[in-house]
Amino acid sequence: xxxxxxxxxxxxxxxxxxxxxxxxxxxxxxxxxxxxxxxxxxxxxxxxxxxxxxxxxxxxxxxxxxxxxxxxxxxxxxxxxxxxxxxxxxxxxxxxxxxxxxxxxxxxxxxxxxxxxxxxxxxxxxxxxxxxxxxxxxxxxxxxxxxxxxxxx
Numbered sequence: 001x002x003x004x005x006x007x008x009x010x011x012x013x014x015x016x017x018x019x020x021x022x023x024x025x026x027x028x029x030x031x032x033x034x035x036x037x038x039x040x041x042x043x044x045x046x047x048x049x050x051x052x053x054x055x056x057x058x059x060x061x062x063x064x065x066x067x068x069x070x071x072x073x074x075x076x077x078x079x080x081x082x083x084x085x086x087x088x089x090x091x092x093x094x095x096x097x098x099x100x101x102x103x104x105x106x107x108x109x110x111x112x113x114x115x116x117x118x119x120x121x122x123x124x125x126x127x128x129x130x131x132x133x134x135x136x137x138x139x140x141x142x143x144x145x146x147x148x149x150x151x152x153x
Contacts, residue, residue, distance in 0.1 A: 066125075073111060077111050083104070118134070
């Protein structure tokens with residue numbers, strides 16, 4: 001009887017140690033942070049800083065900052081649209097992992113949310129201005145892209 005106590009205790013200790021290790025390892029593995037697809041949105045930060053500035057900023061300056069924020073949202077949205085087809089194909093063929101796809105989807109959701117926020121902010125200045133700011137931003141982004149292409153030539 002006493003000869004079975006020691007091996008049973010040893011086996012129980014090994015099972016307990018492996019269970020604890022497995023639990024800690026799975027928690028660490030699942031605690032991955034989502035890496036941002038884009039760097040920090042400086043235009044958004046500048047707009048928020050202008051909104052919260054102590055001497056009140058003029059409405060024209062706020063609209064200009066919101067337009068720059070919309071331009072950045074348009075740039076990001078166009079990049080996401082361009083990269084989505086390639087990433088879907090790479091995901092389908094198994095060349096990228098689920099982590100990259102989840103990072104991409106999180107950035108896509110973040111960009112769509114940013115667009116909605118800009119529309120809501122624009123509508124606070126004038127009804128319907130939220131959607132027209134994106135038309136203007138799209139034209140400005142297209143103009144900047146054409147200027148860059150012209151400089152390359």
